[in-house]
Amino acid sequence: MIPIVPASASVPVDSKQLWLKPGQISLPGSPPLSLYVHVPWCVRKCPYCDFNSHAAPGADNHEIPEDLYLDALRADLEQSLPLVWGRPVHTVFIGGGTPSLLSAAGMDRLLSDIRALLPLDADAEITMEANPGTFEAEKFASYRASGINRLSIGIQSFNDRHLQALGRIHGGTEARRAIDIAQASFDNINLDLMYALPGQTLQECQADVETALGYGTTHLSLYHLTLEPNTLFAKFPPALPDDDTAYEMQDWIEARTAAAGYRHYETSAYARPHREARHNLNYWRFGDYLGIGAGAHGKLSFPQRVLRQMRHKHPATYMAQAMAGNAVQEARDVGADELPFEFMLNALRLTDGVPASSFQDYTGLPLHTISKQLAEAEKKGLLEADLTTIRPTELGRRFLNDLQEMFLKD
């Protein structure tokens, strides 16, 4: 899961000196800290995908330069330590790409390195993304033994025709097999599914969701397929269901998942009680995260500033630069005028919203900075705000983009 980061940010800074410089804000403390680790390879690139993922370079498209990449991740983490010194890490997310291309021994080494270098909470949530087509029972049992305690599986659909249209490497049978293998070792599993797929009917969407519900996993992420810029689908757009059908799918999904005991707690996320994704919740609440690996983004807070970082994007460049001590390609100090939008962009995705006090705690700005926009959004029926909570209404959740944009700087 890639965090939601606005397209533009402000002044580039020298992150090595950052914590020494005075800033425009005053943070009372540090937000909770998570770690994101990016693995940038997949067996094949999907035509709708705008993540930093590259076809694996090996002859059978399963071989990745694992040892070299793990060396680079360790070097990257070591270089980052001064920025997070002494702060406990509550969650780890190993995402991609397809992290399940890593061998069992490689994953074990990665987790050992993380534990050796960072103070991981004893009950830390440690999630790994995995894609059908890379599942072997023994390897997944070993991932669990190494400390991965949550799996997020990129199923997308169980329908062969739709999987083919999405350019996925697996079919429906393989998707089912992957879940069976996962459930033999893991009890905390998310299934990623997409709807409004090329040529998909409401009934086909319902069949996919019913199949997913049948597994009784702790979490479902149900995404509306969107055509992202710079993807093959953007260049050669497939025929998608019209807006009315997509709304019907969304309404049916909300009712059906609720009846099955899942709570729709974020725009695309549905969880059984107390099984929300803790790592993603930290993003949406504007917590901190250190991001290591090719193209990984990070957000880190200091007493007088909020810093965003991005690592070198291409895997080969990243590996070379990380080993030379320069994993970070870009570091930007987020301006005080951009923090309200950054905070609200994330917080408004949450059905329950956020505590009002967290605005000041995590942006270092007084709540009255956004009182005009809050009042305006309340008047339009998009938001509810009181002394304790800022929360989108049902209308606000439906017109989320409009609501978020109200907090853009003038």
Ligand code: SF4
């Ligand atoms: S498997 Fe996931 S990360 Fe990899 S190319 Fe496909 S959508 Fe992108």
